[in-house]
Amino acid sequence: MRLPGHVVIPEPKLTRYLLIPRPKGDKSRFLARAGFTLDNSSELDLALRRLVRNGDAQFDRVDEYGTYYRVVGGLEGCNSISLAVVTIWMERSSDGAIQFVTLFPFKEKSA
Secondary structure, X not given: OOXXXXXXXXXXXXXXXXXXXXXXXXXXHHHHOOXXXXXXXXXXXXXXXXXXXXXXXXXXXXXXXXXXXXXXXXXXXXXXXXXEEEEEEEEEOOOOOEEEEEEEEOOOOOO
């Protein structure tokens, strides 16, 4: 299934979480491989929007905040490098809007 075209990506999720180095759970170094930095956070926003627009969403879970979906695919970087990622999106219970939650590197499961 495809998620609706209009999605909410909170700017602080990019500039105060994903693109900031952290001692634990750091994603900034991973994203930097594709050229995403604090200086061009809008490029990460655009790449996430392309991914969710073109990717298939799979149901993940439901909680009191909403229904969660996973969209797996290539996050196209601003330096022509594509990162294999899993993105999490939530259809908010409060208003039905689709909001970006997080991303992490895609890792193939071992047989």
